[in-house]
């Protein structure tokens with residue numbers, strides 16, 4: 001008789017300080033696939049699952065439920081979560097009613113929240129565990145920006161995260177998760193998982209896993225430990241810091257084959273190392289005025305990084321903090337800035353290319369962070385906002401900005417979208433037909449991928465000290481529910497490493 005494995009995906013990153021609520025339409029714009037069609041997904045994490053599971057088709061049956069992923073945003077609405085959770089739980093229940101289930105394999109993010117539930121994944125994993133019982137294997141793949149909680153760790157057998165940031169290894173992480181599940185099902189692994197957490201809340205500016213850097217070094221340590229014969233698997237986490245929830249922090253996860261003491265010891269080693277690099281994780285920032293001055297003095301193109309309005313971190317993408325500064329420059333200084341503003345996009349689409357438009361733009365979806373800016377410019381582009389990702393976790397998937405337009409105000413190209421989308425490698429500016437090589441100033445609204453997107457055009461990139469729901473430093477965010485002491489508000493304190501375990 002075949003071993004039966006149920007799979008599903010609910011992957012989204014949420015933000016408690018801003019952004020647009022993540023509703024069912026947010027998922028439907030990105031990925032919302034049910035039933036047997038889930039088995040057709042060839043890329044990303046689920047593609048990695050099938051790559052491992054398909055060769056075992058003779059003795060493994062894969063039972064799909066749902067694949068739901070969305071651009072980061074505000075917390076998932078109760079209605080959307082209930083609908084997706086129900087699809088997963090009903091799929092598992094129906095599978096159980098037809099015969100024994102050997103395992104459940106879920107592609108999650110780890111930093112999703114629901115209205116009233118700060119830890120979506122913990123809630124989901126506990127519900128799945130309640131349904132399948134203690135003896136059925138439960139494995140979940142995560143983003144390395146997961147908010148790791150007791151509820152997640154205690155209810156799963158194996159948790160495994162991407163090893164890369166920028167996130168290039170969704171497929172490989174899927175392979176690792178599926179391999180772990182098969183090892184448990186085949187009786188080769190009794191997973192003992194320990195997760196060290198240290199209360200370090202930092203933005204992702206210095207969080208790359210490539211080249212030199214504090215998190216790259218942490219990841220390398222974790223991967224060195226993974227090579228040991230007595231270690232099964234490791235991950236390192238830099239928590240998505242824009243959730244206001246208890247016991248937030250990053251650190252190391254170690255899975256051994258039935259050796260709890262070793263798992264705890266090595267998870268502590270990774271986590272202590274991560275703690276030791278906390279000061280290196282805080283970024284160097286520059287004020288907007290100084291950045292504009294330096295830009296004008298610089299010979300060549302400059303990237304201004306407004307990470308505080310990062311759609312990929314859950315912000316609405318509607319900040320216009322930089323716009324007045326760009327509009328104040330002479331018209332021969334060409335610049336480009338993205339702004340999500342559904343109203344302005346719709347108004348532009350009532351016009352034609354070449355028309356003049358006078359309108360207030362920005363801070364429409366998340367008005368807590370600033371005021372709209374009046375603009376008077378020419379519509380130079382109207383389109384449907386569809387593009388194709390060239391990498392990352394949505395590699396080759398379509399992205400949907402909705403009705404989109406470019407308004408030219410002096411030398412400023414204001415790229416207006418209806419919906420926020422994740423920025424990978426400049427796909428949005430390409431969709432707007434912006435030739436970034438002709439720009440003096442490129443505004444990028446993400447903390448990491450801008451390097452990948454624009455390093456061919458610019459040798460000066462400055463991270464701005466601006467306000468918003470995804471700032472470069474967490475120092476000024478109005479946290480209420482995090483557990484303190486925590487870095488960067490407090491520094492030297494003894495109790496900075498807590499270990500969660502499932503064994």
Ligand SMILES: [Zn+2]
Pocket residue numbers: 143144145167
């Ligand atoms: Zn991430």
